Amino acid sequence: MKLPVHVETLIVGAGFAGIGLAARMMSDDPTADLVLIERASDVGGTWRENTYPGCACDVPTALYSYSFAPSANWSHTYARQPEIYAYLKSVAARSGVDRKVVFDCELSSARWDDQRALWQIETTAGALTAAVLVAATGALSTPRIPDFPGVESFSGNMFHSATWNHEHSLAGENVAVVGTGASAVQFVPEIVDTASRVTVFQRTPAWVLPRIGHDLAARRQRLYARVPATQKAMRALTYGSREILGAAMTRVPRMLPAFEAVAKLHLRRQVKDHALRMQLTPDFTIGCKRVLLSNDWLRTLDRPDVGLVDSGLVSITPTGVVDGNGTEHSVDTIIFATGFTPAEPPVAHLIIGGSGETLAAHWNGSPAAYKGTTVSGFPNLFLMYGPNTNLGHSSIVYMLESQAEYINDALGTMRREGLNVLDVREPVQERYNREIQKELQHTVWNEGGCSSWYLDSKGRNSLQWPTFTWKFRAQLRRFDRENYSTRRKAADAVGR
Ligand code: N01
Numbered sequence: 001m002k003l004p005v006h007v008e009t010l011i012v013g014a015g016f017a018g019i020g021l022a023a024r025m026m027s028d029d030p031t032a033d034l035v036l037i038e039r040a041s042d043v044g045g046t047w048r049e050n051t052y053p054g055c056a057c058d059v060p061t062a063l064y065s066y067s068f069a070p071s072a073n074w075s076h077t078y079a080r081q082p083e084i085y086a087y088l089k090s091v092a093a094r095s096g097v098d099r100k101v102v103f104d105c106e107l108s109s110a111r112w113d114d115q116r117a118l119w120q121i122e123t124t125a126g127a128l129t130a131a132v133l134v135a136a137t138g139a140l141s142t143p144r145i146p147d148f149p150g151v152e153s154f155s156g157n158m159f160h161s162a163t164w165n166h167e168h169s170l171a172g173e174n175v176a177v178v179g180t181g182a183s184a185v186q187f188v189p190e191i192v193d194t195a196s197r198v199t200v201f202q203r204t205p206a207w208v209l210p211r212i213g214h215d216l217a218a219r220r221q222r223l224y225a226r227v228p229a230t231q232k233a234m235r236a237l238t239y240g241s242r243e244i245l246g247a248a249m250t251r252v253p254r255m256l257p258a259f260e261a262v263a264k265l266h267l268r269r270q271v272k273d274h275a276l277r278m279q280l281t282p283d284f285t286i287g288c289k290r291v292l293l294s295n296d297w298l299r300t301l302d303r304p305d306v307g308l309v310d311s312g313l314v315s316i317t318p319t320g321v322v323d324g325n326g327t328e329h330s331v332d333t334i335i336f337a338t339g340f341t342p343a344e345p346p347v348a349h350l351i352i353g354g355s356g357e358t359l360a361a362h363w364n365g366s367p368a369a370y371k372g373t374t375v376s377g378f379p380n381l382f383l384m385y386g387p388n389t390n391l392g393h394s395s396i397v398y399m400l401e402s403q404a405e406y407i408n409d410a411l412g413t414m415r416r417e418g419l420n421v422l423d424v425r426e427p428v429q430e431r432y433n434r435e436i437q438k439e440l441q442h443t444v445w446n447e448g449g450c451s452s453w454y455l456d457s458k459g460r461n462s463l464q465w466p467t468f469t470w471k472f473r474a475q476l477r478r479f480d481r482e483n484y485s486t487r488r489k490a491a492d493a494v495g496r
Pocket of ligand 1: 453
């Protein structure tokens with residue numbers, strides 16, 4: 001598709017969020033005036049980008065998939081990246097969303113024009129205007145490589161887990177892996193048989209629970225296809241069990257020691273070496289950082305050809321890396337599993353609101369929104385996976401579908417009532433955030449004794465949703481027009 005001159009709704013990004021919203025809008029109105037722009041040449045977002053060995057979802061696919069597009073064909077409880085990528089492509093094709101995407105088109109800037117009540121948008125494929133702008137750009141899409149001194153001098157190969165260099169063979173190499181988060185635990189067990197030696201540089205040990213999953217036999221797939229209610233029941237069961245974990249993290253901390261006991265048992269079973277077990281035992285409450293699920297990560301670290309350095313990594317030399325104790329390790333390749341920039345979404349630098357300020361400047365390192373979706377002073381802008389919508393225990397797809405419902409209802413309200421401007425009232429947004437922060441106060445993310453990417457540069461938790469996910473869904477079920485300043489097409493102020 002070619003970039004139009006004007007569109008009613010412009011969605012930036014064709015990953016889980018963008019496809020989900022467009023499909024929701026098109027299910028109401030197949031002729032909906034919407035366009036998605038996507039910087040890559042295909043849909044899929046993070047599931048297209050992350051191709052590291054062993055890349056899989058650590059939320060059961062029964063839940064980590066759209067409720068409106070169940071698939072009976074998943075091959076495992078926890079699907080691997082190629083399957084999820086294929087699923088997204090197929091949903092985009094079946095729903096017709098892929099015909100609405102302008103590929104190889106990256107947002108350069110979006111400026112709110114208050115006089116004309118529309119967004120003036122520049123992209124790498126040209127300019128356009130849009131009545132409504134949706135940022136569906138994902139929170140975990142921009143890889144973060146810490147600024148290690150000497151990094152530019154390294155003569156070997158180095159890359160981030162999210163931009164895996166498949167051209168480069170690790171066969172026979174000495175490999176350094178920096179970081180021990182959800183990505184590292186998936187790819188390290190996959191590369192150890194190829195590399196000669198792998199050294200993992202850990203700054204903080206993580207709690208690891210066993211991953212209870214299995215291949216889904218053809219019989220189960222047939223059952224799901226023939227009796228869809230059985231798959232729905234599995235989804236509901238998975239949802240319920242995840243909410244129990246969420247309750248432990250947010251409301252019932254006395255449940256957490258039971259999870260810690262399971263993790264300690266798992267560690268004892270997988271790691272025979274006592275000193276290594278000590279290095280791998282966290283000193284914060286389980287759940288404070290994202291809990292990792294793996295059946296082979298800990299066991300892999302106990303192999304003779306795998307080393308764990310628990311003093312982190314402080315600098316890089318032309319031929320190796322220097323750990324926190326000042327010891328240099330000679331390595332051929334460095335793989336950064338150092339995560340992303342969720343509290344500093346790059347798209348926020350490109351969006352300029354009514355006052356002429358960028359969203360990033362407005363947030364000043366500590367993002368806040370109303371219902372994770374709208375921001376006062378940025379009319380007709382909707383965020384997906386915005387501030388305080390992240391989860392430590394369940395599926396982000398559930399949150400994204402809730403937001404899609406809300407945005408779709410907002411757009412319907414605009415059409416029905418002839419509105420051309422919606423701007424959430426500032427006091428409403430402030431009150432909402434005060435309540436969110438109050439609820440977060442006693443959660444494990446704020447009180448668990450760790451430092452995590454859930455806390456932004458100001459030390460405020462601007463990432464996590466603080467309570468049951470069904471409460472988020474209930475809040476976003478209907479667009480609450482009364483909490484917004486609105487303007488009608490004739491430009492006469494309404495409800496100000
Ligand atoms: O990144 P992370 P990730 N020196 O930020 C370490 C999602 N995801 O790519 O803990 C040394 O979790 C850092 O150490 P510390 C999921 O939401 C989902 O693994 O900060 N080390 C940490 O160990 C996940 O949470 C799936 O002390 C440094 C690691 O790098 C998110 O993506 C799968 C360092 C970063 O861990 C990110 O996961 C994979 C430094 N200067 C990922 N800086 C699913 O299955 C950072 N580290 C859905």
